[in-house]
Amino acid sequence: MRRSFQIAVLLCVILLGLSLSASGCAGGGEFSVRGPEEDSRLTVCTPLPEEIWVPVIEEFENRTGIWVQVETGSSPELLGQIAAEGGSFCDLVLGVSGENLEACGSLFLPCESGFSSRIQPDYRVPDGLWTPFSVLPVVLIYNSHLVRDNPPAGWDALLNSAWRGRIAFADPAADGASFAALSALRQLFSGEEGAGGEDAALRAFAANLGGRQFTLSSDVIAEVSSGNCYIGVTTEDASLRNMSEGGNIAVVYPREGAAEFCDGMAVVSGCAHEDNARQFLDFVLSDDVQRFLEEVCARRSVLSGLAGEKQEKEADS
């Protein structure tokens, strides 16, 4: 009796073990491929739209064989994550405005690219904590269907009460274009006192926004294009791309002079793939990429001798 009981218990245990082991092995497939080694990897985080970073990153992969992982998000989100996780989050940040990178300089490694000497003097970063990626003129846009007479011509149009509540403007804390536009407004009205002073101008502009601010620069184009807003402030490249895709917006280069800002790249301090990140910096500052940004992405190069007039011609046409 006792022996048969022990045999039954043993049988139960064996069956249970086999069931569990069989269930653990179920599924899967077979792979004769393996992921890249650590020295062939790079993680880049960027707030840029896909049409900018995809061709650049893929060309980098094709030329170097380095596998690039891309993390996307808004500039404040990405910088916040880098501040929290440091080099374990990503190796390099791409396309964040220079002001934001400057503000978070302690997160990055100073880097000197082989192409640094060719960067236009105005855009050079003295301490090398970040490297300019492209130059972005800030322009005014308007909906070409809704605004037929008296389109905006200069920055002072932003103070015109005719556009009250109809101005698409992104949060200047997150968007370099908005920050640059505010700076342009301040410069325009600086030196004047009272009702004509810069403070009064900024207050008038804030009143004209009607309490609305958008998160991303791309929202500005969408709002103007859809007719929710009549005019907006955004970057030149995004406007030109939208126009080339048939969008119903028009670009205005302010008569007082277009404001501009740089977006840049920086190698994150303590990152795992610093060599590959430096390689990426050199690649992005190469003639091929800078020319590509000019000619295909409607951006302006930071290199001397490459900054053409293609975009202005397109806008004029």
Next chain:
Amino acid sequence: MKAWLRSSFRRRIFITVLLVTMVPVLFSALMMQVQIRRSESALARQAKGQLAQMEEAFDQLCQSYIRLSDTLCASTAVRSPLRAGNGRSRVLYQILFRETDAFRDCAVFSFFDREGQCLYTTGEAPPAVTLRPDWGVLYAAGQSDGLVFQRGGETGETVFQRGGEAAALWAARAVRSYDRRILGYLVITMTRSDFDRFFGGMYQASGNIILLDRTWRAVYHSRPSQEAVSVAALRRQLLDGEPLAGDSGEYNFYAARQELTGFSLILEQPRVFTATVVRAVYQTSLLMSGLCVLLCLWCSWRLSRRLARPVHELDEAMGEVEKGNLDVQLPEGREDELGRLAGSFNKMVREYRLNLERSVGREREMNEVRIRMLQAQLNPHFLYNTLDSMKWLGVTHQVPQVAALAADLATILRAGISGGEFITLEQELELLDRYVDIQSLRFEDRFTCEIDVGERFLGCLVPRLLLQPLVENAIIHGVADKDDGYIKVWAEEDEGALLLSVSDNGCGIPPDILDRLNSGEKIPGSHLGLFNVSTILRLHFGEEYGLSAGSEAGRGSRVSLRLPILRG
């Protein structure tokens, strides 16, 4: 564990029932697992075969493109028009169409000048497209001497279309002059439709084929709607070192990397047993196991109620009996062994109770007899002292008969009131002798009493004053009226018992009294001494001992006592 099991009947039943039910459930679960694994194994073999076939076909295609590029790029008839930089060479077109005849179904072949302007093409579109020589496939071709392969798609270049379709794969080779200068480029373009035709029929329609470039960007996906999500998931899984499971987890993936191009070919095969199905199987197995445990608990509860409860009741009843409660009875509704056991217990308790009652009754009878005998003694101490006085009076007044009579009676009385319950037969016979002396005086020697007891019986222990009532009976009711009365007392051994008999030659005992004597019944008014003797023997030694009597009218009677031989 073993002690825990053994300490409870119910636990043992539970474990036994659990084992009996769990073994089939576990076995069926195992069989399901085995069946799932066998099916997946068969599908895996099939998938690997298909993947190997596709890999070989793609490899051959690439090899063919390389051989074709070798031929075309080495041809002077190609170099010269490209050096001239116009697209008007009929000879080049002739060569292009002739050499690509076998491949034009699945690719477009074009020549671009060194600025990236398309000059010649086998495609349907007019040769008005451009490619950037400093970017993408033309750049890669410029850096290499051979044919280079790159994914098409969103490279930012002007999209080269065929029938409105974007290029999925570029293959390009620089056409160089003898001094290694680039004259132009040979560009081979494959679209998604080309790949559909090429891979068509090589894999099952329910599956998908994915072609990825060296860094796992999608070149081709047989189901375009899934391309972005599926490839992104695969790429992330590869980079994270996880098993390839795609985005939905409902496919098995089989991957192979092609050495020639560095591209990876992935076959996506739908799982017969998807995660949902497998989860459902596991959940069913778990549910069944849970139900089994519940069923076991219920069965063991029921069984133990049926089996353990009667045993428990029996155990409790035994405890009650030990405490002295003999009224306890078990229910006898069952017909099985436990029912019979309960019946036997009840019967045993009943008989025990009856025995006890009998024993108590016997003790009570004994007490009554003792009381009767004490009553009969009538203050024997006072009598003894009186008799002693009478004896000395007889001696003083020279009446020796009175003195002897009083001495004998006093001896008998002393024997009756002092000492233990049992005396030796010899002492008994001595008392009997005194009694006969007394009666001889009374009846003036009209009878003779002979005592014939062997030496070997004299040491036997007998209840005291046992024979006196018998001899008295023989005298009073037998030989009292005769002048030659004869009484004999003798002892013998009968089947291990001592038989003491008293016979006389008197008038005999009437039959009705004889019957009552032999049956142990009380005889009202007479023969009370015989009844008492019989009762004492039965109470002391049991029912097989006692008194028996025989008589023959006018010729005498015999009364025998049967008792065990006890040595002092």
